[in-house]
Amino acid sequence: MENNTLEDYKIAVKAKYEIEKRGTHSSVLISPSRARLRSLCLEIFKSNQNQNDLNVFSSFFRFDFSPSCSGKLKAQTDKFRPIETFLKGDTNLVDVEAINLAAILVDFQPRPFLKFSKSDWNKDAAKMKEFPGLHKKNEEIHTLKHTEQSHKNTFLEKISKKMVLIVLIVLSFALTSYFVFQKKQCMQWSDDHYELVDCELSTNDLVNFNTIKPLDKNLIDLKKINVCDTTVFFKNGEAIIWYTKTENGIEFFNTHGRHPENDNALKPVTHYILNKYVK
Structure with missing residues (x-):
């Protein structure tokens, strides 16, 4: 059996979120913020004895959960930012533990990712029916990819000779700037500051006879x-x-x-x- 991927996990968690933001915790999830997600997290874990979930909490926040840890959790409010933007669809998540915590907040099962990856969740029709949003999400992704490819093809077809010329001019300027900068990999003290200079310059070429030194980024300022x-x-x-x-x-x-x-x-x-x- 082929394992489920992390992308499958993220899609499934987002689909469950679309359902849960109209459920019990809709007041938080309909418009999630860092502070609201933190409060929801504390509320969930006060009655959560699942060891896998407790392990996710410890791994993500770097301390174990206890009913009296609200102060420590409040100091970690910014750690909910990527989860907030992920649920809102503004950004992607790459940290597995952050996705696992998002799964806890929307009560997605099976979790964590290790358990999900080895499950037959995405091949079990009965379970798929519990998450109708997943089918819609997959269709949206497919449509988006198809649209992006169509736009790319249209753009390539519309490139004219004039645009090619502009690209060549920009590339020429960039290459010229690059080689000029490459030559100016040395510095020289000038009155009250360092200036970038050509390493090939000799003292005969300069009014300033200060020593030319290799560029040192720690000293240039x-x-x-x-x-x-x-x-x-x-x-x-x-x-x-x-x-x-x-x-x-x-x-x-x-x-x-x-x-x-x-x-x-x-x-x-x-x-x-x-x-x-x-x-």
Whole structure:
């Protein structure tokens, strides 16, 4: 017997949702939100002793269910976002445990996916009758695929020489930009910041005689800054401005690293430095 796939499972869960949003929990499922799904989840598990379901809960939320875990569950509200958008049809779900939890919320059986995959659910006519929405969903998917293919064929047929020319121009521009960027895989300090430069440039080609270095993405955003007594130097007690001493005095920078000209290590600013050199 061929196993049911994860896509079969998602289609079946969505079909059950279409039924349940007019059922007992319609007030939640007719317009699901993260907070409403969280509350429904708590309500279901308070009376749920199914070990498979409890395992799904533990695996998804990374803690075991208990009647007193509402506070911990509230902190996990955002984890219901992908389930919310999945049920609404806005996004797809790829996480098996998230789909398993969605199956619990709409009371789909058989669950979890491992049990569903080995069942004869999609081959049992009696069970299929319980989910008429599944047939409609499959028809919608087939129609959608057929429509998409028809649109694709129509689009390809309508491509003119003018469109081909536009595509070639765009590709030419993209390739040119790519090769230009590939050549600019080096950087050089210019006054108060790093600039991308051609690695093949020699010092004879430049007015700026600072050393050309291989591109370092951790340093490319380094900038020397001017500070005053109104500059914000700390955030949450941590320094966000860095400094070092040079022959010309003290210089400040927007992040950590090494001084681009003398290679001295930059240090986080301190109140002592501010009192002595700024205030």
